[in-house]
Structure formats: structure tokens, C-alpha cells
Amino acid sequence: DAGVIQSPRHEVTEMGQEVTLRCKPISGHDYLFWYRQTMMRGLELLIYFNNNVPIDDSGMPEDRFSAKMPNASFSTLKIQPSEPRDSAVYFCASTHGPVVTGLRQPQHFGDGTRLSIL
Amino acid sequence: QKEVEQDPGPLSVPEGAIVSLNCTYSNSAFQYFMWYRQYSRKGPELLMYTYSSGNKEDGRFTAQVDKSSKYISLFIRDSQPSDSATYLCAMSEDNFNKFYFGSGTKLNVKP
Numbered sequence: 001d002a003g004v005i006q007s008p009r010h011e012v013t014e015m016g017q018e019v020t021l022r023c024k025p026i027s028g029h030d031y032l033f034w035y036r037q038t039m040m041r042g043l044e045l046l047i048y049f050n051n052n053v054p055i056d057d058s059g060m061p062e063d064r065f066s067a068k069m070p071n072a073s074f075s076t077l078k079i080q081p082s083e084p085r086d087s088a089v090y091f092c093a094s095t096h097g098p099v100v101t102g103l104r105q106p107q108h109f110g111d112g113t114r115l116s117i118l
Numbered sequence: 119q120k121e122v123e124q125d126p127g128p129l130s131v132p133e134g135a136i137v138s139l140n141c142t143y144s145n146s147a148f149q150y151f152m153w154y155r156q157y158s159r160k161g162p163e164l165l166m167y168t169y170s171s172g173n174k175e176d177g178r179f180t181a182q183v184d185k186s187s188k189y190i191s192l193f194i195r196d197s198q199p200s201d202s203a204t205y206l207c208a209m210s211e212d213n214f215n216k217f218y219f220g221s222g223t224k225l226n227v228k229p
Contacts, residue, residue, distance in 0.1 A: 042219060056216065106164045106208075108164065
């Protein structure tokens, strides 16, 4: 089975430029999460979607960050304008809601986008 | 205070040792407990997943949950150099989709 696919794997750009990160969740998963990982702060949840609808964006640091999920197989995280402090590894994860047992399912992660803002 | 606390390590052990990794938490509503392993430059991969209290064993890995103490553990028996990675704990409430992650413990198993 194909896992969560993220692109690009690496992105280096100058401060002020627009950055777009992409994610393809596992087919059939109806929840999608965007995380940011840094040495200082660990793994932080930025936003998550259920059935393509944003449910909780309280982790989005500023208005410079925006996320969309136009369909069940694609999501983007955009930073505009980018700043050096946005440098981090950005992960996308997906899961599906409680199945027959009613138990919540764990998340499956992509390999991340390593973002460097100069 | 963070929701989930985890010692960052690094933890260095000889091959074959038993490894104990731990997390503490403050939210008594957490019901789902997970351990992820993250290799360098890769995404976290799920290792163990438990609901509520008790133990769960999978090969060389054992996960324990003590809800009365708000403490979870991951034990690795007969540790191998290939176990060298960062281990993150994660937890979630029963009716809430947010997963709260620890900061990760870096483990190095020396041959």
C-alpha cells in the first residue's frame, strides 16, 4: 500500500517567497493532519481536516500560514511570505475515523518536507 | 506545563540490553496511547498502539500504560543497532482527534 506522500522532500528558498507544501493522504483516510517539527519545540500540530473540512487550525502560527484540502486525495500548506523562523520539517499524516470497534485509529506519517528559509 | 513530557535523552546502550523509554502526562482524559519510531530524515512510524490501561506485547516490544500514575513505558528487549532512532510517545482523548506528542527520546544502540 502506498503511504502518505509529501512533496517536495526538500525546499530552500529566500525570505519573503511563497512556499507551497503538498500532501497526498492514504486512500480511504478521512482525516489529514499537518505538523511542524523542530528541535526546540518537537512535533506541533498545525491544522487538521475531516472529510476535506478544516476542523481545528488553532496551531497555525500566523496568518502567513494557510492550508487547503480541495479533495480527499490532496492537501496543501502554504506560507506567504516565508520567514527564516519557519525553517523546520513539515509532516503530513492521515488516518480514518473510528471503524466498527469505535476505537480511534493511529496516524500514518509521510517522510516530511525539510524547509529552509534563508 | 506541556501535556506530554518525555526525556529527550540521548540514551546510549550496548547491543542486547533492555531499553526502557517513558512518558508522563497530565490529562487524565487520555485513553489512546501510541509509540512511534522515527529514523533520521524519515517520518514517524507507528510501533505500538494501546487503548486504556494495561500491557501490550509485540515481538521484542512491550508497551505499558499506568493511568493511575499517568505514566506510559515502552520496553525493548534484546536491543539491536537497528533500533537506534528517536522514539516519540503520543496520546489522545476518547472523543477528540488531536494527538499530543512527546518531544522524543533519542536512542543509540551500540554494536
